[in-house]
Amino acid sequence: MKELTIQQKKVLQCIKFYIKKTGFPPTRADICRELGFKSPNAAESHLRALEKKGYITIENGASRGINLTENTAEKSQSIPVIGLVAAGSPTLADENIEKHIPYQESLFLSDFDYFLRVKGLSMKDAGIMEDDLVAIKKTSEVRNGDIVVARIDDEVTLKYFQSSGNQIKLIPANDDFDEIYINKETEGFFIEGKSVGLIREN
Amino acid sequence: MKELTIQQKKVLQCIKFYIKKTGFPPTRADICRELGFKSPNAAESHLRALEKKGYITIENGASRGINLTENTAEKSQSIPVIGLVAAGSPTLADENIEKHIPYQESLFLSDFDYFLRVKGLSMKDAGIMEDDLVAIKKTSEVRNGDIVVARIDDEVTLKYFQSSGNQIKLIPANDDFDEIYINKETEGFFIEGKSVGLIREN
DNA sequence: ATTTATACTGTATATATATTCAGTAAAATT
DNA sequence: AATTTTACTGAATATATATACAGTATAAAT
Numbered sequence A, B: 001m002k003e004l005t006i007q008q009k010k011v012l013q014c015i016k017f018y019i020k021k022t023g024f025p026p027t028r029a030d031i032c033r034e035l036g037f038k039s040p041n042a043a044e045s046h047l048r049a050l051e052k053k054g055y056i057t058i059e060n061g062a063s064r065g066i067n068l069t070e071n072t073a074e075k076s077q078s079i080p081v082i083g084l085v086a087a088g089s090p091t092l093a094d095e096n097i098e099k100h101i102p103y104q105e106s107l108f109l110s111d112f113d114y115f116l117r118v119k120g121l122s123m124k125d126a127g128i129m130e131d132d133l134v135a136i137k138k139t140s141e142v143r144n145g146d147i148v149v150a151r152i153d154d155e156v157t158l159k160y161f162q163s164s165g166n167q168i169k170l171i172p173a174n175d176d177f178d179e180i181y182i183n184k185e186t187e188g189f190f191i192e193g194k195s196v197g198l199i200r201e202n
Numbered sequence C: 001a002t003t004t005a006t007a008c009t010g011t012a013t014a015t016a017t018a019t020t021c022a023g024t025a026a027a028a029t030t
Numbered sequence D: 001a002a003t004t005t006t007a008c009t010g011a012a013t014a015t016a017t018a019t020a021c022a023g024t025a026t027a028a029a030t
Helices: A006-022 A028-035 A040-052 A070-075 B006-022 B028-035 B040-052
Strands: A056-058 A066-068 A078-083 A097-102 A114-117 A133-138 A147-152 A155-164 A167-171 A180-183 A189-200 B056-058 B066-068 B078-083 B097-102 B114-117 B133-138 B147-152 B155-164 B167-171 B180-183 B189-200
Touching (some): A006 A028, A006 A040, A006 A066, A028 A040, A155 A189, B006 B066
Parallel strands (some): A078 A114
Antiparallel strands (some): A056 A066, A078 A097, A114 A133, A133 A189, A147 A189, B147 B155, B147 B189, B155 B167, B167 B180
């Protein structure tokens, strides 16, 4: 999808906000009032640009005939599900996104940034099973005992976090797997975030 | 909330459907077209009746200024969380409802009726931990291997289901707990539903 | 160097839309 | 028995709204 200009983003945000507030889309005049434009044609041309770039559709002749496209409507209120591939870091890049789940406030106690699809049973005894979706909050501030997403070079794992001094232990919750010992300054080591919740879809 | 007449229900359904279809509310003329009325005043008076009864609000002077009230809008549906108390069945009775979670379509693969707050670790090896919320679909049609909510007299448990002939086995996912053997015709035995998903809030 | 896109103001207008008024008729309520 | 509610048709109208046209100016793309 083509990139939007700053003004076009403002207009798109204005439409979303207006719908959220009133339950129906704005008129050209409403947009002008919200954004301080003095001519309805300012709104009109922005709308046509948004339409051309595929962010909205406009029903010609209908009042308030603005419709957010699926991509536009969803992205604002949905959380990406990212696959935990053995080699490769969980980034929000499009190619890693498995699907989107409609966003919901207060689903967990903490806010979070994305879901991680779990592969393997290394955290089995913590009740984290294959194909579970772990809610991840992007942060490097983690405490001992937290379940963290750790990256070592291109390898990404979900483990218990335990640090003492410069030494970090990544502990699996499964006797069949080994603990991983790392130095804080090890190159290529990074804490991506921590688990703040879990969803099992079946 | 006051009861609606058949025609008023039709109009309300028409509004919901129109919004779902187009993304914005209908005009009086739109409603007439959908329901076969020949005068815009037919729609107008139905709308005013719906407003009077509290199902919608109307922004005067604005085109398409129809707004579904919170009760009316389907987005405001919520799912109850029910505590699994040792003695007492999980019913939708108010005293058993811990809280409500905003409803969301397609959160799990199947639809479901309520969340059950898990007590104890009898299903630990199935990745179901203390305080997890198990999504329960109310049904008595369960298959071998399903995780079910079974009631024996006033005791309610979450277990694997296994039946052969008249004999039913309720199997825990934890070696520290014992299997339960029951006859299908046992008085006071009942399958409340089955697990179709799980949420861990932390 | 020229075209296209962005970012507006300002005016004008056909029409889309809400809304009122005048009726008719049956059903429900008081 | 009288009043209110429901359930419409049909006509009229003020105004809300989309949208085209005429400009100005800058930035980006070709």
